[in-house]
Amino acid sequence: MPLAKRIIPCLDVDHGQVVKCINFQNPKSAGAPTEMAKRYSDDGADELVFLDIIASSEKRDIMRKYVQDVAKTINIPFTVGGGIRSVSDARLILCSGADKVSVNTAAVENPNLITELADAFGRQCVVCAIDVKRNPNTPTNAKNTVKTTEGTVWFEVVTYGGRKPTGIDALTWATNAEKLGAGEFLITSMDKDGTKDGYDLELTRNISERVNVPIIASGGAGEPKHLYDVFTEGKADAALAASIFHYNNCPIPKVKDYLHKMGVTIRQ
Amino acid sequence: MANTTIFDYGAGNLLSLKTALEKTGLTTTIATTKEDLTQADAIALPGVGNFTASLEKLAPVKETLHTKAKEGTPILGICLGLQLFFQTSQEGPGEGLALFKGEVKQLPTTTVKVPHMGWNTLNIKKPTELLEDITEGTYVYFVHSLYPNPEDPTIVATQTHYGQTFTSAIAQKNIYGTQFHPEKSGEAGIQILKNFAKIIVR
Numbered sequence: 001m002p003l004a005k006r007i008i009p010c011l012d013v014d015h016g017q018v019v020k021c022i023n024f025q026n027p028k029s030a031g032a033p034t035e036m037a038k039r040y041s042d043d044g045a046d047e048l049v050f051l052d053i054i055a056s057s058e059k060r061d062i063m064r065k066y067v068q069d070v071a072k073t074i075n076i077p078f079t080v081g082g083g084i085r086s087v088s089d090a091r092l093i094l095c096s097g098a099d100k101v102s103v104n105t106a107a108v109e110n111p112n113l114i115t116e117l118a119d120a121f122g123r124q125c126v127v128c129a130i131d132v133k134r135n136p137n138t139p140t141n142a143k144n145t146v147k148t149t150e151g152t153v154w155f156e157v158v159t160y161g162g163r164k165p166t167g168i169d170a171l172t173w174a175t176n177a178e179k180l181g182a183g184e185f186l187i188t189s190m191d192k193d194g195t196k197d198g199y200d201l202e203l204t205r206n207i208s209e210r211v212n213v214p215i216i217a218s219g220g221a222g223e224p225k226h227l228y229d230v231f232t233e234g235k236a237d238a239a240l241a242a243s244i245f246h247y248n249n250c251p252i253p254k255v256k257d258y259l260h261k262m263g264v265t266i267r268q
Numbered sequence: 269m270a271n272t273t274i275f276d277y278g279a280g281n282l283l284s285l286k287t288a289l290e291k292t293g294l295t296t297t298i299a300t301t302k303e304d305l306t307q308a309d310a311i312a313l314p315g316v317g318n319f320t321a322s323l324e325k326l327a328p329v330k331e332t333l334h335t336k337a338k339e340g341t342p343i344l345g346i347c348l349g350l351q352l353f354f355q356t357s358q359e360g361p362g363e364g365l366a367l368f369k370g371e372v373k374q375l376p377t378t379t380v381k382v383p384h385m386g387w388n389t390l391n392i393k394k395p396t397e398l399l400e401d402i403t404e405g406t407y408v409y410f411v412h413s414l415y416p417n418p419e420d421p422t423i424v425a426t427q428t429h430y431g432q433t434f435t436s437a438i439a440q441k442n443i444y445g446t447q448f449h450p451e452k453s454g455e456a457g458i459q460i461l462k463n464f465a466k467i468i469v470r
Contacts (some may be wrong), residue, residue, distance in 0.1 A: 002429075002430075003388050046386070096283070125316075139451060172356065183385070214386070237381065
């Protein structure tokens with residue numbers, strides 16, 4: 001049996017509460033972190049990701065508290081991201097019981113952070129999260145262009161929760177981040193996030209083919225078929241989703257049954 | 269009540285192992301000194317870090333661990349903790365605890381993504397109390413780039429396939445080791461730790 005594809009519910013956290021956003025905006029409350037973590041873990045989630053959407057230094061204590069509570073509640077791996085800018089930030093989260101930390105904007109602005117984290121905790125603890133937006137290609141730029149169903153595009157890294165375009169090519173950034181020590185990638189399509197019409201398969205596949213560490217695809221899951229597509233065509237190792245699990249319209253066992261029937265290796 | 273001493277030899281998430289062991293009804297002590305280990309009913313060597321760097325931290329207690337192993341104290345090594353039972357590692361220089369003959373080797377990076385991260389299955393090679401009620405093909409959680417390669421095939425309790433077949437658990441008298449993380453392996457993992465608890469009180 002090969003390694004199972006992972007199903008990862010994502011919990012966006014704000015002020016210690018799980019919230020759901022559409023296209024990174026208008027947070028709506030969905031429950032307490034421990035409650036939802038327990039429910040997902042019981043349901044067969046393979047891993048969890050907590051992203052603090054507006055983490056700031058004054059909220060460190062809130063973060064530490066819920067991370068500790070979650071660690072005591074579940075015994076499956078979980079990643080925590082949001083506002084981690086230094087080794088000491090990461091240490092606080094990891095010592096509170098998280099298995100991995102995810103870095104996004106801070107790593108784009110200071111790529112050495114990835115190396116520092118990998119040296120301190122091992123690369124398996126370091127998830128490099130990349131938020132990506134498609135851009136129509138202009139003939140003068142030297143970015144990696146990709147032929148897609150929408151025509152030729154390049155994939156741009158955006159930071160600050162999608163607010164800031166960086167001009168950085170996501171495919172180049174991913175290969176660099178891997179060299180720096182990233183142990184895993186969490187790739188979120190800003191174009192697809194919240195749309196429920198499927199993952200950006202071309203984005204996920206292009207990154208997966210360029211790096212030799214696992215890829216978690218994120219943004220756009222609306223039905224089980226979308227997960228199947230991203231595991232096969234998208235070459236993802238794990239699929240992250242939020243809303244399809246949050247409101248119980250498509251519980252994890254149902255998704256796993258479907259994937260199993262379709263021939264995907266899944267933990268049941 | 270039986271107690272397990274978790275040896276803290278540096279970086280790593282001890283909290284999840286502590287919590288998971290306590291879920292089985294065991295009490296736990298976090299130890300950093302030789303004296304703490306001498307008292308232990310059972311010892312857990314947890315999982316994260318670098319082979320060579322860990323050897324430095326382990327040096328002051330090496331003899332104590334050998335004595336405890338000989339005396340029959342149940343010892344459970346997890347991930348790197350298991351790798352440290354062996355002689356050498358491709359991760360770096362230095363001699364491990366050498367409770368068993370063999371080398372710790374790198375997973376092949378050309379055919380599969382490394383680290384091996386996620387849920388994979390156990391192929392059971394021999395019955396052991398540690399794996400009581402664990403069935404063939406059970407999924408457990410792995411995060412590692414190296415694996416132990418024991419010279420003595422009779423210590424191998426389970427194998428797992430990822431790019432190649434490797435030893436994913438060992439059992440020999442009072443010494444147990446898992447390359448996967450029982451503390452992160454959901455219900456199956458808790459069952460394995462419960463089995464370890466049973467071994468301690470026996």
